[in-house]
Amino acid sequence: MPIRGFLPAAGLFLGAFALVTAVVEAGQHTHATQAQAAPRRVAPMKAHGGPLPALPSVPYAPSRPMAVVRQVYEFAARHPEVLQYIPCYCGCERVGHNGNHDCFVKSRAVNGTVIAWDAHGIGCAICLDVGKDAMTLFNAGTPVPQIRTAIERKYASHFPSATPTARP
16 A cells, blocks of 8 residues: 555544544443442343334444444344343443443334434444354354353453343
8 A cells, every 4th residue: 555545544543543532432431420320120032023224324334344333233122021121341331331232222112113323233243142042052052041141251350330220
Protein backbone atom coordinates (compact mmCIF):
# COMPACT_ATOMS: atom_id res chain seq x y z
CA MET A 1 0.00 0.00 0.00
CA PRO A 2 1.51 3.40 -0.89
CA ILE A 3 2.25 5.72 2.02
CA ARG A 4 -0.36 8.19 0.68
CA GLY A 5 -3.13 5.61 1.22
CA PHE A 6 -1.80 4.49 4.56
CA LEU A 7 -1.77 7.88 6.31
CA PRO A 8 -5.49 8.68 5.83
CA ALA A 9 -6.41 5.12 6.85
CA ALA A 10 -4.25 5.39 9.97
CA GLY A 11 -5.85 8.73 10.81
CA LEU A 12 -9.34 7.25 10.50
CA PHE A 13 -8.38 4.31 12.70
CA LEU A 14 -6.88 6.54 15.40
CA GLY A 15 -9.91 8.84 15.32
CA ALA A 16 -12.29 5.89 15.68
CA PHE A 17 -10.16 4.47 18.49
CA ALA A 18 -10.23 7.79 20.35
CA LEU A 19 -14.02 7.98 19.96
CA VAL A 20 -14.53 4.43 21.28
CA THR A 21 -12.16 5.11 24.19
CA ALA A 22 -14.08 8.28 25.09
CA VAL A 23 -17.41 6.43 24.95
CA VAL A 24 -16.11 3.60 27.13
CA GLU A 25 -14.61 6.00 29.67
CA ALA A 26 -17.82 8.03 29.77
CA GLY A 27 -19.78 4.83 30.43
CA GLN A 28 -17.70 3.83 33.43
CA HIS A 29 -19.61 6.11 35.77
CA THR A 30 -22.82 4.45 34.63
CA HIS A 31 -21.24 1.04 35.23
CA ALA A 32 -20.46 1.85 38.86
CA THR A 33 -24.01 3.08 39.45
CA GLN A 34 -25.60 0.05 37.80
CA ALA A 35 -23.30 -2.42 39.56
CA GLN A 36 -24.67 -1.19 42.88
CA ALA A 37 -28.30 -1.54 41.79
CA ALA A 38 -30.11 -4.85 42.13
CA PRO A 39 -30.73 -6.69 38.85
CA ARG A 40 -34.11 -5.84 37.40
CA ARG A 41 -36.73 -8.53 37.08
CA VAL A 42 -37.09 -9.67 33.48
CA ALA A 43 -40.63 -9.56 32.15
CA PRO A 44 -41.73 -12.53 30.04
CA MET A 45 -41.15 -11.86 26.36
CA LYS A 46 -42.98 -13.29 23.42
CA ALA A 47 -41.15 -14.88 20.53
CA HIS A 48 -41.67 -13.27 17.19
CA GLY A 49 -42.27 -15.21 13.99
CA GLY A 50 -42.95 -12.46 11.45
CA PRO A 51 -40.65 -10.47 9.21
CA LEU A 52 -37.80 -8.69 10.93
CA PRO A 53 -36.54 -5.15 10.37
CA ALA A 54 -33.28 -4.67 8.48
CA LEU A 55 -30.18 -4.73 10.63
CA PRO A 56 -28.78 -1.28 11.40
CA SER A 57 -25.93 -0.04 9.27
CA VAL A 58 -22.77 0.65 11.23
CA PRO A 59 -19.59 2.51 10.27
CA TYR A 60 -17.35 -0.45 11.13
CA ALA A 61 -16.84 -4.02 9.97
CA PRO A 62 -18.80 -6.69 11.83
CA SER A 63 -16.71 -8.71 14.27
CA ARG A 64 -17.90 -11.99 12.76
CA PRO A 65 -19.02 -12.91 9.21
CA MET A 66 -22.36 -11.29 8.30
CA ALA A 67 -23.98 -14.72 7.98
CA VAL A 68 -23.23 -15.34 11.68
CA VAL A 69 -24.35 -11.82 12.63
CA ARG A 70 -27.70 -12.33 10.86
CA GLN A 71 -28.19 -15.77 12.44
CA VAL A 72 -27.60 -14.52 15.97
CA TYR A 73 -29.77 -11.41 15.53
CA GLU A 74 -32.59 -13.55 14.14
CA PHE A 75 -32.19 -16.01 17.02
CA ALA A 76 -32.39 -13.11 19.50
CA ALA A 77 -35.57 -11.89 17.81
CA ARG A 78 -37.25 -15.27 17.65
CA HIS A 79 -36.08 -16.70 21.01
CA PRO A 80 -36.08 -14.05 23.73
CA GLU A 81 -37.06 -16.82 26.15
CA VAL A 82 -33.46 -18.01 25.82
CA LEU A 83 -31.20 -14.96 25.52
CA GLN A 84 -32.98 -12.90 28.19
CA TYR A 85 -31.57 -15.42 30.69
CA ILE A 86 -28.04 -15.58 29.25
CA PRO A 87 -25.46 -13.14 30.65
CA CYS A 88 -23.06 -11.25 28.41
CA TYR A 89 -19.43 -10.79 29.36
CA CYS A 90 -18.26 -7.88 27.18
CA GLY A 91 -18.89 -5.14 29.75
CA CYS A 92 -22.14 -3.97 28.14
CA GLU A 93 -23.84 -3.72 31.54
CA ARG A 94 -22.19 -0.26 31.51
CA VAL A 95 -24.62 0.77 28.77
CA GLY A 96 -27.64 -0.72 30.54
CA HIS A 97 -27.75 -4.22 29.11
CA ASN A 98 -29.15 -6.89 31.42
CA GLY A 99 -28.46 -9.97 29.31
CA ASN A 100 -27.26 -11.15 25.92
CA HIS A 101 -30.69 -10.43 24.39
CA ASP A 102 -30.11 -6.70 24.95
CA CYS A 103 -26.94 -6.80 22.80
CA PHE A 104 -29.15 -7.40 19.77
CA VAL A 105 -32.72 -6.25 20.45
CA LYS A 106 -33.26 -2.67 21.59
CA SER A 107 -37.06 -2.74 21.78
CA ARG A 108 -40.15 -4.79 21.02
CA ALA A 109 -43.80 -3.99 20.49
CA VAL A 110 -46.32 -5.38 22.99
CA ASN A 111 -46.95 -8.34 20.66
CA GLY A 112 -43.25 -9.28 20.69
CA THR A 113 -42.34 -7.80 17.32
CA VAL A 114 -38.82 -6.39 17.17
CA ILE A 115 -39.16 -2.68 16.44
CA ALA A 116 -35.54 -1.65 16.96
CA TRP A 117 -32.21 -3.46 16.94
CA ASP A 118 -29.26 -2.60 19.15
CA ALA A 119 -26.23 -2.18 16.88
CA HIS A 120 -23.83 -3.12 19.71
CA GLY A 121 -23.87 -6.83 18.88
CA ILE A 122 -22.72 -6.32 15.29
CA GLY A 123 -19.28 -5.15 16.37
CA CYS A 124 -18.82 -7.23 19.51
CA ALA A 125 -17.29 -10.67 19.10
CA ILE A 126 -18.09 -11.64 22.70
CA CYS A 127 -21.81 -10.82 22.32
CA LEU A 128 -22.00 -12.75 19.06
CA ASP A 129 -20.06 -15.73 20.42
CA VAL A 130 -22.25 -15.97 23.54
CA GLY A 131 -25.40 -15.69 21.39
CA LYS A 132 -24.16 -18.24 18.88
CA ASP A 133 -23.19 -20.71 21.61
CA ALA A 134 -26.62 -20.31 23.23
CA MET A 135 -28.31 -20.76 19.84
CA THR A 136 -26.31 -23.93 19.10
CA LEU A 137 -27.15 -25.44 22.48
CA PHE A 138 -30.83 -24.47 22.15
CA ASN A 139 -31.02 -26.01 18.66
CA ALA A 140 -29.52 -29.20 20.10
CA GLY A 141 -32.39 -29.39 22.60
CA THR A 142 -30.57 -28.13 25.69
CA PRO A 143 -32.89 -26.55 28.30
CA VAL A 144 -32.33 -22.87 29.10
CA PRO A 145 -30.97 -23.42 32.66
CA GLN A 146 -28.32 -25.79 31.26
CA ILE A 147 -27.51 -23.34 28.44
CA ARG A 148 -26.87 -20.67 31.05
CA THR A 149 -24.65 -22.98 33.07
CA ALA A 150 -22.63 -23.89 29.97
CA ILE A 151 -22.21 -20.22 28.99
CA GLU A 152 -21.16 -19.26 32.53
CA ARG A 153 -18.60 -22.08 32.59
CA LYS A 154 -17.14 -21.06 29.26
CA TYR A 155 -17.00 -17.26 29.68
CA ALA A 156 -17.10 -16.22 33.35
CA SER A 157 -13.52 -17.20 34.16
CA HIS A 158 -12.16 -15.29 31.14
CA PHE A 159 -13.95 -11.96 31.58
CA PRO A 160 -14.09 -9.67 34.62
CA SER A 161 -17.75 -8.66 34.42
CA ALA A 162 -21.16 -9.94 33.44
CA THR A 163 -24.56 -8.43 32.92
CA PRO A 164 -27.00 -8.59 35.89
CA THR A 165 -29.08 -11.27 34.22
CA ALA A 166 -32.12 -12.86 35.86
CA ARG A 167 -32.11 -16.64 36.19
CA PRO A 168 -34.63 -18.79 34.32
